[in-house]
Structure formats: C-alpha cells, structure tokens
Amino acid sequence: MRQLPQTFSDWFAGRGWQVHPHQLEMLARADDPALLLIAPTGGGKTLAGFLPTLIDLAEGEHKGLHTLYISPLKALAADIRRNLETPVEEMALPIRIEDRTGDTPSSRKRRQRVDPPHILLTTPESLALLMSYEDAPRMFAGLKRVVVDEIHALAESKRGDQLMLALARLERLCPGLRRVGLSATVEDPPALAQFLARHPDPCHILQADPGPAPDIQMLRSDTPPPWSGGGAAYAIADVLEEVKKHRITLIFHNTRAQAEIFFHNLWLANEDGLPIGIHHGSLDRTQRERVEKAMVQGRLRAVVCTGSLDLGIDWGDVDLVIQVGAPKNVKRLVQRIGRANHRYNAPSKALLVPANRFEVVECEAALEAVREADLDGDPRGPGPRDVLCQQILIAACAGPFAAEDLFDEVRTAGPYADLTRPEFDACLDYCATGGYALRAYDQWQRLKQAADGRWHLRDPRASQLIRMNIGTIQDTDTLKVRLKRGGGKPLGEVEESFAASLTPGDTFLIGGRIVRYESLREMTVEVSRDPGRKPKVAVFSGTKFATSTQLSQRVLRMFQQESWPELPRHTAEWLALQREVSRLPEPGRLLIESFPHDGRMHLCVYGFAGRNAMQTLGLLLSKRMEELGLAPLGFVSTDYATLIWGLEEVLDPTPLFDLEALREGLDGWLAGNAVMKRTFRGAATIAGLIQRNTPSARKSGRQATFSSDILYDTLLKYDPGHLLMDITRQEAMRGLVDFGRIEEMAARVAGRIDHLRLDRVSPLAAPLFMEIGKVPIEGEGSARLEAQEAERLMQEAGLV
Template identity: 50%
Template sequence: MGLPDLFARWFESRGWAPRPHQLALIDLARKGKGALLIAPTGGGKTLAGFLPSLIELTERRQAGEDLAYKKGQGELHTLYISPLKALATDIRRNLEQPMAEMQLPVRAESRTGDTPQSRRLRQRERPPDLLMTTPESLALLLSYLDAAKFFASLKCVIIDELHAFATSKRGHHLALCLSRLATLAPQARFVGLSATVADPPALAEFLNLRDEPVEIVVGEPGAPPVVSIIDAQERIPWGGHMGRHAVPEIYNIIRQHRTSIIFVNTRAQAELAFDALWRINDENLSIGLHHGSLAVEQRRKVEAAMAAGKLRAVVATSSLDLGIDWGDVDLVIQMGAPKGVSRLMQRIGRANHRLDEPSRAMIAPANRFEVLESLAALEAVEARELDGDPPRPPCLDVLAQHIVGTACAQPIDREAFFAEVRRAQPYRDLPRKDFDDTFDFVATGGYALAAYDRWHRLKQLPDGRWMLASPLVAKQFRMNVGTIVELPLMKVRLRRGPVLGEVEEGFVQGLVPGDTFVFAGRLLRFEGVKELAAICSPATGGDPKVPAYGGGRLPLSTFLANRVRGILQDPLKHPKLPAEVQEWLRIQVFRSMLPPADKLLVEGFPRGGKQFLVAYCFEGRNAHQTLGMLLTRRMERMGLRPLGFVATDYVLGLWGLRPASPKQIEELFDEDMLGDDLEAWMDESSMLRRSFRNVAVIAGLIERRFPGEEKSRRQVTFSSDLIYDTLRQHEPGHILLRATRQDAAWQLADLKRLGDLLRRAKGRIVYRRLDRISPLAVPVLLEIGRESVQGGTAEDELLDIAAQELIDEATRL
C-alpha cells in the first residue's frame, strides 16, 4: 500500500524517497508480522522500525478510533529497546523532528536509569505512545504489580543493535523479558534492527516468540566503506598496545577533517591517547574524551558538543560504538587493531550517516602483529565478511533473577512459566532439571542454604502457584536488577571541584599522596582517600601513572585469527605490508619458519640461563592464558621446572630451567589436559571464586545494594567466599556452582577455542629448536613480567629483558 499521503509528502519535503526496506516493514506490520531488518548505517533503519507505529497511531486517531487517546489517557503502543542509555535518548530526540514537522498526534518519551523518578511514576500512570528504554529498565517495568495492565496495549517491540545482545548475559536477560512481554501483550510483534549480522537466521530466532518464522529484510548495501592503514613515520613497535607512535599522524589527520572519532579498545588507552594528542595540540583543536568510567555529566557534555558539531575529535571506547547519529563525523580512526571485523564495521558506521556516500576509516596498528591483524580486517571489510560469537549456554544465574522479577509482579504458575522461559531463544533447550533446580534455589536457597530464612524468596500458595515470600524481596530485586556486575570502583573527586568519574579501587590502593596520574584527560595529583573517594588536585608535572580498568583488552575473534594465519602463509600478500614488517617476516623465515595455517608451530630456544617455549596459537589472550596455566602444571610434572608464562592474542610464551624434548612437546599439548588438569587448576585458582561472586550477585544470592545501604566491595567478596566454601562442602552440585563453572569456561577461559586448538594440533605440531630467539617471538617476550604465574617452582622470578637487546639478538644474521 506504500506510504500514506501525510508521510509521503514529508519524505518529498526532505528530498527523500522511502527505501524498499522501509516499505517492507510497513507492509509486514500491516500483516502483524515481526521482522529482522539488516541495513547499513545511514539507511534509515531506526525510522523504518518506527514508521509502522507512527502510521498506525496517526490513522487510528484521525479516524477517531482511539478511545484512550480521546479521553486523554495513555496506552503504550511501541517499546524501543536500546543497548545504551545515550542511544535511547538520542533516538527520542531524532524522532521529535519528523513528528513535529508532520504534526503527528503521537507522544514519545525515554526511560532509563537517568530519568527522574517523578517522570517514571507519571509514565506508568499515563504511558506515552512510544517508550525508548534499556533492558534493565524493561526488567524493572515488568516487576511492578501493574505490569500486566501497562503492557496489555503493546503492539510493537523494537530492539536496536540486536547483534550486540545475542550472546551476552544481558542478551539472555532481554530474551527472557521479551518472552514475558509476548505473554502479557499477545498482539505485540517483535522487530530487530542491526547493521552487522554474521548469521541472520540465528539472530532472527531471537525474535521468534510466537513459533512463527521471522521475516529477514535486507536493505540496500550502500557505498562500500573506504578503509586504510595509517603509515606512521616512526618505526612500528615490536610490542605494546597503545599505538602512541602514530599520534603525530593521527593529529595531522584530525586537522584535515571536519569531525573524527578515535576509537580505542581500553579505557587506559583512551586516557593515554587523549593525553598524547593534547601534548601536541598546538592549534588548540577541540578534542573530547568519552569512556564508561567518566562521570555521567562529563559524558553528556561531550555527547552534546559532538551533536552540536563543536568538537573536531573525540577519543572513545566502545561507549560510542552503537548507533548514535552524529552527521558531522566524516572520519573514524581505529587506534590499535580492531580484534573483530563486526566490531570494526560497527565503528566505521559512525562516520558519515549517508547510505550513498562511503564511510571513511583509518586503522593505526599498535605493533607488528597488529599490522597483520589490521590487514586481515581490511580484507574482510572489502569482502563484506563478518564474524560473530558462537551461541552461549543458557545462563542460570540470569534465569534466577528473572524468576524473582516475574514473581514481583504476580504469582507464578510453574508449568506455564517453564513453557514461557523455553520460548526465549537462549533457553529453547533448557533441561527441565536445570529449570527446577534454579526455581528451587530461588524459592529456598537449595539444600545447603534452606535453613536460612533470608534466602527463602518464594512461598507456595494453596492453588500451587508461587509468590514472593516478603515485600522486602521486591525491594532488593529492584535495587540490584541487571546483569552488569560492576568492578570495585572508587570515585575520583577534585579537592575543590566535581566528581570526574571512577577508577578501580585497586589502582587507588597502589597510590601514595603526591603520586600523579592521568584521568578524564587531566593530570591529577593524589592527595588521599576521604569518604570512599580519591581526593585529587590538578598537577603540572611528574611521571604520571595510568589507571587500570578491568574488562581489559578485547579478545581477538577466531575469524580474524584465521585470516592472520592466511596472510602469514601467502607471500603474495606480504607486499601490502610496511617494509619493516616484510623484513621482520623475511628474517623469521631465515631463522625459523612462518606459522603454518594448518599446523601448530612451537619454537624452543635458550636465553639468559632459561629455556623458552613459544607457541603460535592465534586463539586470543583468554584461551592462551588458560593454556599457559595448564602447560605450567604439566611442565612441573615432567621435571621441566617452569618459571612462568605470558600470553598475547597471537602467541603464548613459557619459560623454565630445562629444555623440552620433541616427545615432551607432543605430550604437553595433548588435549587430555582439558580433563583432570583443567578440573584441578580451576579448583585451585581464584578463577572460580571470582566467577561465583558475579553469578551470586546476578542470581540475587548476594545484594550489591540493600534498602538503606550499599555493601562495600569487601563485604560482597567476604560473603561470596563464605557461601562458595559452604556450597562446595555441603552441596557441590548446587545450581550456582554449576552456573559458575559454565561461566568460567565461557568468559574467562574460552575453553571452546582452546579445545579446538588442541584438536587441530594433535599430530600436527612443528617443533623448531633454535639457538636463539626468533623475530616473531620478540613481541611476546617483551610482555614478560605483566602476567603472574600459578603453580610454577619460582613464582616470584620475573625476567627483566631490555627490548633492544632482544631485537638485536633476533635480527642478527
């Protein structure tokens, strides 16, 4: 049927024509069908999602058919869910213009953690037509007693940047909430929006809540992005992750463009890059800083300045990855390798929000391996190939939280609720025993904890349904809702000024008064701690430290790692590399060999009285760290007297006092290490305790915040360790311990990638015994001293090796 006249005239007034995918979503909405829309940035995805709702509401009201509207009452029609609070607010602001220009009788509002309480209460009493929110706010809305009434009129649910949710705990929580919405609002259709999708049918299943096929609508591809690698004048570092050698070139590039976003992979890198740019900012260009640890006021100020076109550049982490539309941005710079093609494409999409003009981006690799990774990413972008994470097993701690949230709103029929849970895509194959054990844990705490009333959160009614045991449970739930477990953070406050943001508590504990550090783009002097805040004053000199933030570096994707292997093995691609990287590879071939694509290269060599092993695994830092832990245990048993290991995204380096034989190398990498060795290591290490702490917080066993108080991080740790030891002793099969092991395997150890590596390597290890270090081994040895060793014979022994000595030794022919 196309666009109604009012909307068609508006498109014409803007000089636009509706795109086929926008018309397709209007047509599907008229048939009551959900959809997954995959369209590039600048293709009008968000407008496509909202157009059907705007049309339906306008037509109903023009025809006088909307009784609630005529009476001045509100009914929620469309719910928009965003991964970022800033994006929800940005979308509402962007919708206001067309609604005002067409004078539509439609009301749109946003609701996030930043929304004033008075407005939140008013929204529940008189809902807007369109509500923009986040998964956490949705979970809160579903927990209120009036949830069934509030959502009864809901006709459409739009999930933006759907790919960003698919494999995270946050995504599992959202999937459960969507299934609840499907029960409360049987007329609602579900629409997903995304620009970067590796597996469209799998992502479409996330929206399949009616057991009906979800239509996949693919928009026009648009102009291919123009991406290049920055050619820095300084020599490319052998190791390191900050990319500071390229700062002069980056500054000159900023000068030549209207507005640039410089994306980095860590918050510490953001602070360093911002500081380095300001030190050479002779023209006093307006440059901002944006990352998640900055105070909300700081972030909003930068966002407003970018939206108004007042900044020439902003240095940002993934806090600006998704969807925010700043039309003046004409260049994206990725500082450091991107670690994933989908992530790079997402970031590239922030430049030039116009479908018919190419987005422009540049990559500044931080070291030589990152040059290879950047070329691999470039080739994948040109081939329009994307990577994605594999499916994640159903998160039982998230399910526990959702059970409590549902019971806050109404009593639960256990059988009907089980069916509802299994409608959510991540929980389709959830075993009944896992569901029952999780439900029983929520109700009583489980066998080991049943004696304690505080963990009895549900009670059974005479009719068999389950309700909250106490109103206090609802208060606790609403204060602790969500799956993002904050790290121990401490506010940074100026002695005579505002709070600048937060840094990790451990970083502050390592400071003494007088120390200087870089934060929020300023050089600060630490004065002391007062009222749980680090008190600071502006500094003018000194040797500053940089705050460390958990979450660390992003892991290298398997897809990109495979492409890096391919580049190493294809001499025809080497001319695309800088001359010094080509020379690096040439000397490697002369001294040893390049890592084969289908085998595992392991090098052994002596240095400084130690024996080194370097394995070129290319499986990402998480998998390599776990492998290093397991290999040092085996080396100990073999009498090789391990001293330590260090892991990068590309390579694992180990060292000890005795060399390994070729036969021992084969035994070291045998895949049976994922059995008893893994079990023993996980039990001994602090990994499970850390994982249990997070699981216990999400599942509601331990509250981060309690009505009237907030627990200190130390209290949470003490409580979780005590409960962890109790459960291990008295109920080792407790559902939370099972969830903990699953969580550790998925998030911290990356066991699937490790298992795949060991299976690939079986019978295909190439062991090269060298007389000295090879060029490709230099970067990993430069990392020595940054990682701790578990289980070695001399844990405190660290090697302090001068970088230039290593390089000279490796390149001497």
C-alpha cells in the same frame, strides 16, 4: 499492502528525502509476527522500524502504550526520542513520546505507569523492572509493537537473554505482539532471527542494500611501529595531520587506559590548539554529555573514545574514524567505521593504526575481512540459568504463578527454547530454598507454594530487594574520583582495586588530566591537579578484547603467502626472516619453538587462540612442566603465542598437550582460584544470592567480594553440585579461562605439532620478551632503557 500516507510523503519530500525501499517494505510487512531488518549505518533503520507505529497513531486513536523501543544504551534511547520528535512535531501528529531509563526522574516513572505514552523508549533493565510490578498488565494493555535497536549488541550478552525473557512475558500479556529487530552488523542473520522470534514462530529477515563499500585503509607512517605495546605513540603526529584534514574525527581505542594515554600524548603534541575531547564510560556523566553536545554542535575536531561511542547514535558531522590498535573483532570494526559519514549511500572513511609490529599483520587481515564482508562471531550458547533464576524472582514479584505456565512461557524465548523441565525445576528450587547447603537459612527461603500449587513470595517485602537488584550488567567495582579542593568537582570513576594500589602522591590520568592522589575518604578518591608532572600510572585498564577465531585464522592464512606486497616493508621483512630462521605458523598445525636466551631455556607456543585462552594455556603448560620436572619459572601470553621460560629444555612437547591431562589440571587449578570466585560472584549477583543494593546502602565491591567468597568456599566444601557452582564452572570455561578456544585449537591441529629447536630467539618470538614484566614507564630514562633492550633483542633475532 500498506501505502505511505500523503502526509508522510509530503514530509519526506519537504526534507528532500527519498523513502528507501527497505523502509517501504517494513511498512508493507508491519503485520509480520517478527521481522529482522539488517541495513547499513545511516540507512534510516530506526525510522523504518517506527514508520508503522507513526502511521497507526496518526490514522487512528490509540489509548495508552502502542510501541515499546528497547535500546542497549540510555544515551541512544534519549537520542532516538529527539529524532522521533522531529517528524511528530513537523507533521503535528497526536503522539506522545517519552524515554524511561535509570536517569529518568522517579516522579515521571510513577506517572508513566499510570498514564503511559504512546511510544516508550527504554532499556532491558528498565523493562524487566516494569514487568515485576503487579500493575504491568494494565500498563502494557494495548501494546502492539516492540522495536529492539542494535539487537546484535544485546544478543552478545546476558542483557539480551533477560530481554527475550521479558518479551516472552509481554507476549502472554499482549497476544499478537509484533517484534522488530534492527541492526547494521550481523554475522549470522538466521541465528539472530531465531534469537528474536517467539519460539517456535518464524522471524523473517529483510536485508537492505548494503550501500557502497567503506573507504578503509591502514595508516602508512614513516615511523615503524614498535615491537610491542598498545599505545601507538609513534603515530601521534600522523593522527594529528589527519585530524587537521577532516571536520570531526573519532579516534577509537580498545581500553580506557589506552584512550587516556593517547589523549594525553595527542594533547601535548597539539601545538595548534585544536579542540579535542575524550569520552569513555568511566568519566563523569556531565563531562561525557558536554563532549557529546560539543560534537553535535561541531565544536570539536576530534574525540578520543572507547566503545562508549560504538553504537548507533548520530554524533554530528563525523567524517573520519581512526581505530588505534588492532580491532580484534571484524564486527566491532565495522560498527565503529559506521560512525563516519553517517548517511545512506555515503562510504564510511576509516584508518587503522596498528600499535605494534604484529598488529600490522592483524590490521591487514581485518581490512581483508571488511572488504569481503566476512564478519566474525561465536555461536550463542543456551540461555544462561542465572538470568532465568532472576526472571523467576521477577515473576514472583508480579504475583503468584504456576510453574507449568512459567516454564511454557520461558520456552517461547529463543535462547531458552531447548530448556528442559529438570533444568527449570532446579532454578525454581534454588529460588525457593537457596539449594541444599543453604536451605536452613531464612534469607534464601524466598518462594512458597500455596495450596493451589501456585508459587508466590514467602515475604511480600522481599520484592523491594529483588527489584533493587534487577539487571545483568556486572559493574566493575568503582569509586568516584573528585577534586579535593574547589568544590569537589567530580572527574569520573576508577576501579576499587586500582584505588587500593595508590599511595598519597601517586599521579595518574583521568579525563586527560594529570591528577595526584591525596586520600580515600568516604568511598571517594580525592585528588588534586598536578599538571607539571608525568603520570606515574596510566589509569584503570578496562576491558581487554581477545582476537576472534576468524581473524586469527585469516592471519594464519596470510602467513602462507610467498610474499606480502600489501604489508609495509619492515613487517614483510620480519615475516620473511622468520620463515628463513624458523618457520611461520600454519592453519592446521601447531608450531612450537625451543631456544636458549639469557641462561634460560624458552618454549614458544603459537596457538593463535586469543589472549584469555593463551593465558590459560600458559598456566596449564607450566603446571604440566612442573609435574614433569622441567622447572618452569614463568610465562607471558599474547593473542597469538605463549612464551614459557625455565631451567630445563623441553625435548618433546607432545606429552604437554594431552587434552585430558590439561583438563584435569584446569579443574584442579580452578577449584580455589580467584577466576572462579570472580565468576561465581557475577552469577550469584544475577541469580539473587548476593544483593549489591539494599534499602540502606549499596555494598562496596570489597564487601560483596567478602560475602561471595564465603559462600563460594561453603558451597565448594558442602555442596559442590549446587546450581550456582555448575553455572560458575560453565561460565569460567567460556569466559575468562576460555578453555573452549584451547579445545578448538587442539581439534584444529589434531596432534600435528612442529617442534623446532633453535640456537637463538626467533624473529616472531622476540616481541614477546617485551611483554615480560610490562609495567607503566616512568620518565624518559626508563623508556630509553626499554628501547635499548628491544634493540638488543632484535639484533639477537637477526632483525637489525
């Protein structure tokens, strides 16, 4: 068993630190082929992962690269480098540490390939690029360990699949490579261990002491939350009071638009002039770095942010986290809570601020889940084939390969352990020819088989184009935003579709500033400052999360309680009135209400399947109602319900829920739908059918969309069984359409439908009317009208 050397013991003692038991155990098990460490935030996971490396390098000479560190964030890699340099410098260890990301100068990247450091910190995309070069075997010769940080975050996306394929290739170059995964939030440790391991080798799991439970509560405000909406403007004064009581507060939001609006309102109410910043992925990098530096230096009292600050970076003396809006996912909430009191055995402190009345229930359900350490997450599907296609092209860039060898290599990657040879061959054929409908075009004839049976690039010059398009992150098509005057200062980015909706004079929020749109010039949105006006438009929407299956089930179980002493009085009374007027949804049944309102018949379906699935359900039910002559006029969906209105009353909803009929309707709707085209564009870009980056320029989003739409229509007509069409169908059903959640709902209720015909709007359905035609509010008059309409609806439902 390896012991901690005296130099290291003295260094720990000099800092007044105790070596944690899990850090010593990581050292003792340094020779395990694969090891997953699950330790709480602030528990020294990163140092635990690096201790064997630091000791190896301190005790013996090692030429070249010893340890590769993989991070999901460029900023996290830079932060870890700074943290590692401290013990290296203070113990005078002969170790060179460097990072390599998209921000690294090209001169340093070239030098790293010739003379790599002992420890290289990078991202999955940069590693994949390194593996595409012919000299990869020389650069990685002698590599002993790979440390994957925040592995849970990578495992949730195609970036993780790409990384595991790169590690499979590294293992072939460096037999005996040790793998280490680090995470604080894991709902299914054995599944994550299987993801990390070299198949069929095992991966051991080391779970550290979880430490004290977090101090997490729901904000109790004298002002009740509104019936709908996501801004939580009602809580601005309460949030400011909390900011005043703490050193640094992180205020998390689920979307960039909500973060911008909240920051704007918070700043207007900030009469004491507290230093408050905003941080999200669409802001200019210089502005983000300025906010990060100010946080570390303790010069900010609060930062309004999104998922850009979710992961393991230590952002200064944060002692409170506020989550505005229901977290939708318990695992994400736990990750965010961990940003506060980022120290071992110090409880994190957090407040949940529900944005509307229903979110009060969801927040309470999330609090219960956190207390019970019940994390949510969906099981991983098989490794995606578009990522495999990209890996085949990467392998070809590095030199000729035998199909049998590459197939065996790919199958050692956890996500691809069950890949069949026909599935692999279909991907190889696509990479070689483009597939049946495209094989006549030279641009997609990329691979050729030599006389010895090995595959290689048909034209070696194609490697440049392949390398320029490596990666699985699908950027939203964005345009730079700059001030028109004053030197054209960059402010950030907005979606191309958002920019296309603007007309000169429109005002919107970015970086907390109100700006006026002036013009679109050379793919840049030119704006001017306009502090005197109210923003007409909030800003781009960003990602909208769907409530997890587990959290939805918790809400349904809460509804079965006789009373709700844990909820604020106004919310408990709302649920009690629903039970009195109608009934509350139940876990194993489907509640459907019918009622008249404003001369229209309404059908409310409480499916609790998440926003994407409920949106799809609304579309499919409307289509079915049309086929049955029920004259639907429109629908609106939330995470928990779909409200459909039309001219005819639905007397028996059961035929509407025939799963086979819904699936057929889905297939017909999907064929020419924008959802499919958008999904196809993502898969085709990853698989190399469409190149966003070329040596001359990057294609605009509009150009890429035009190209992919033509390809999609061509394949739909002439080759509907094409590999990429098959991938697109699978991914659309899982992602934006989320039909799997509808199937799960159907299996859960098993035909048990409770249809209640009411004479008026029910209390639980009333908030859905506030969602209809939801548009940005301009001016106080519009806000007052909306409040009056809400009051009228609630009176009709018997709530006020």
